[in-house]
Amino acid sequence: MRRTLLGCLTFLFLTSVAVWGQGQPAQVFPIPIPGGDVFVPPVVVPPGFLINQFFPGVGAIYDGQDAEPHGITNFKGHVAMGYTLGTASDNAGKQYAVITDIRVYQGDYIGGQATFGAGGSTSAKSHGTFVEI
Amino acid sequence: MEIHFGAGEASLRMRDVPVMDAHDLYNNLTNGQGYPPLGIPPIAPVPATVSFDIEWSGITDREKVVNVMQNFRGQFVKTGATIDWSAVSHFPDHDFVFQSESPNPDRNLYAVIGHEQNGVFFHLEADDE
Secondary structure, rough: OEEEEOOOOOOOHHHHOEEEEEEOOOOOOOEOOOOEEEOOOOOOOOOEEOOEEEEEEEOOOEEEEEOOOOOOOOOEEEEEEEEEEEEEEEEOOOOEEEEEEEEEEEEEEEEEEEEOOOOEEEEEEEEEEEEEE | OOEEHHOOOEEEEEEEEEEEEEOOOHHHHHOOOOOOHOOOOOOOEEEEEEEEEEEEEEEEEEEEEEEEOOOOOEEEEEEEEEEEEOOOOEEEEEEEEEEEEOOOHHHHEOOOOOOOEHHHOOOOOOOOO
């Protein structure tokens, strides 16, 4: 189910570096959850952009405590996530305010693997650890 | 990831993970095309590495969730969390180094550890730990 958010400060963590992957490239590629949040102005993403991610938490900008913390569907295993607030510094001594949203997924999943060439794919089961920052 | 779900503890440590630095969120989501309505110029991504230590601990709440609308079920514990992370982006003429402040439990806004199943696993018998 999609939900429109007018603001989501927790998403600001993506403004510098985005990580989405495994330590080793996946042979079976994970499939995003079908739902997520749609952002509209004046939020920091192009309006109407669907993010295949919910934002669990309490407060107006979140999706509620019972919202899906996972970003991958057809998954069975552990999830660990957290939002933190703090500061960071660069090598020129400039200081930044930083909000992080980190999610780790570890377990069995059914994803897609390349087959038949020409962009074809089939479902396959695999095991992996994925990190989103 | 090391996880002890019953104790509400987990940790993840990774070093020098290769990623691409998209510079800003707009360029990340538009694959480097920028966002003209807001005057965000197109900027090509550069190679980078990130390292982080994340710790979850200290259970503050437990909950079993069955969310039919979002197609998942699981057992979850709310915990404290800390993170220490750094990044190095490799531009042609210099490196940009980014280091977070020291881990501080008071900086945690919301943290959860869970054991869940979703999608095609949602309707299977719950695999409660």
